[in-house]
Amino acid sequence: MHDALLEEPDDAGRLVLAMLCYGARVATSRPRAAAAHAVDALASIGLVEEVAGFFVCPYRVTPMTGLVVVADQPSAGPDAVAPPSNITERLAELLPQSLAGSFADVGCGSGVLAMLAARRGASATGTDISPRALAFAEFNCALNGTAVDLRLGHLAEPLHADEVDLLVSQPPFMATPPSSPGVGFFHGGAQGDELALELTADLARVLTGEGLGVLRFDSPGLPGETLSRLTASLDGLELSAFTTMSLSADMAAIVSAELEDPTLGEHYAECAPHYRRHLASLHGGGQRSQVLLLARRSTQPVVTELVVDGLPRGWEPLARYRRGVEAVMTSDNEIDELTVQLHPGAIVVYEEDLASGDQKTWLRLPPGSFGAHSELSIDAVELLRAFSVPTRVSKVAEQGLTPIAELRAFVRTAVHRGLLVLA
Numbered sequence: 001m002h003d004a005l006l007e008e009p010d011d012a013g014r015l016v017l018a019m020l021c022y023g024a025r026v027a028t029s030r031p032r033a034a035a036a037h038a039v040d041a042l043a044s045i046g047l048v049e050e051v052a053g054f055f056v057c058p059y060r061v062t063p064m065t066g067l068v069v070v071a072d073q074p075s076a077g078p079d080a081v082a083p084p085s086n087i088t089e090r091l092a093e094l095l096p097q098s099l100a101g102s103f104a105d106v107g108c109g110s111g112v113l114a115m116l117a118a119r120r121g122a123s124a125t126g127t128d129i130s131p132r133a134l135a136f137a138e139f140n141c142a143l144n145g146t147a148v149d150l151r152l153g154h155l156a157e158p159l160h161a162d163e164v165d166l167l168v169s170q171p172p173f174m175a176t177p178p179s180s181p182g183v184g185f186f187h188g189g190a191q192g193d194e195l196a197l198e199l200t201a202d203l204a205r206v207l208t209g210e211g212l213g214v215l216r217f218d219s220p221g222l223p224g225e226t227l228s229r230l231t232a233s234l235d236g237l238e239l240s241a242f243t244t245m246s247l248s249a250d251m252a253a254i255v256s257a258e259l260e261d262p263t264l265g266e267h268y269a270e271c272a273p274h275y276r277r278h279l280a281s282l283h284g285g286g287q288r289s290q291v292l293l294l295a296r297r298s299t300q301p302v303v304t305e306l307v308v309d310g311l312p313r314g315w316e317p318l319a320r321y322r323r324g325v326e327a328v329m330t331s332d333n334e335i336d337e338l339t340v341q342l343h344p345g346a347i348v349v350y351e352e353d354l355a356s357g358d359q360k361t362w363l364r365l366p367p368g369s370f371g372a373h374s375e376l377s378i379d380a381v382e383l384l385r386a387f388s389v390p391t392r393v394s395k396v397a398e399q400g401l402t403p404i405a406e407l408r409a410f411v412r413t414a415v416h417r418g419l420l421v422l423a
Helices: 012-022 033-044 086-093 112-119 131-144 194-206 227-233 249-260 266-281 315-328 332-336 378-386 393-398 404-416
Strands: 049-051 054-056 059-064 067-072 102-106 123-128 149-152 164-169 187-189 207-220 237-245 288-297 302-307 339-342 347-352 359-364 374-376 420-422
Touching: 012 033, 012 059, 059 086, 067 112, 067 131, 086 112, 086 207, 102 112, 112 123, 112 131, 112 164, 123 131, 131 149, 164 194, 187 194, 194 207, 194 227, 194 237, 194 288, 227 237, 227 302, 237 315, 249 266, 288 315, 315 404, 315 420, 332 393, 332 404, 359 378, 374 378, 378 404, 393 404, 404 420
Parallel strands: 102 123, 102 164, 123 149, 164 207, 237 302
Antiparallel strands: 049 054, 059 067, 207 288, 237 288, 339 420, 347 359, 359 374
């Protein structure tokens, strides 16, 4: 992208965009006329430096969702404050367009999610253990005219009990060999998910009674194997984990090594196989899962893991899923009066192994859904067909397809798995 922007050396706007937003290096002999004046102006305020015959910007400027965010270049070293990433964008999609109450961005970095929440009406707080991160966040709040309460400290420790209505976090999540320094915003411990699990264990303290925690991290092992690591964090929480495949061990090792040595020199050549060996030594032999975790306080701790093709997206589907889960965690009489329907866009797929003749029936959901593809029995297909349009559970019970106790259990499970939604 930055090569295309640099095709016109006299175009000041394109040249500035290439340096500030894409990290382009511009030869000191290249800018002419208005472009040269623009570079001089940036240099005068410290946004551009001259290094070994090139103009470079030591920072990354990112436009995002109506904000302008300044952070370090990702390759700036172990204490770098990362610019917004595609994961930041996915988490931003999970914020409602209108917010009320209290919001916390734990590990806020440059402050993006906290600023978005404040602009949408929340009383927003950002926490980070890095003074440099909070300095960037303070600058970005001033730059964007947004008020955020910034607090220095480890994970949720700066937050008070029962303080937060909506908490969002993307803790550092990549596994780090014990002998490697790692990069603060990326590496989260020997397993990679230690910080995420530590934060999860503290959510019951900081969330309000109706509060929701949303965490995005990676965990060792294949999708479907995260439950055992989350169980220790269950006290006082109801957890829903959506998991899908993450980076391969080879790609994760390359990314980690490049962050330690952006020159791709000798240190990079040493780091990449070192990271690869460490990842291979973990549970799953280097396979990792992306996790989107939803957490609520609950007097009946429970954890559900749903294996999905891609992590779910969007606040409205999230809110609808949460309303459904809360609705089925009630009495039998209340379940009977619920009106539910098949997940919009769901299709039944019949598969046959041509070699063995084995047959399977699946319910497949649209990509990005808050729900998991599920293998079905013939009886389950008939029950789902009964809810193909919005229907009260008691009405389906009258059809006599299955005993009422089994129907209630089916509805509870199907809503937790996203196969049925509230109408």
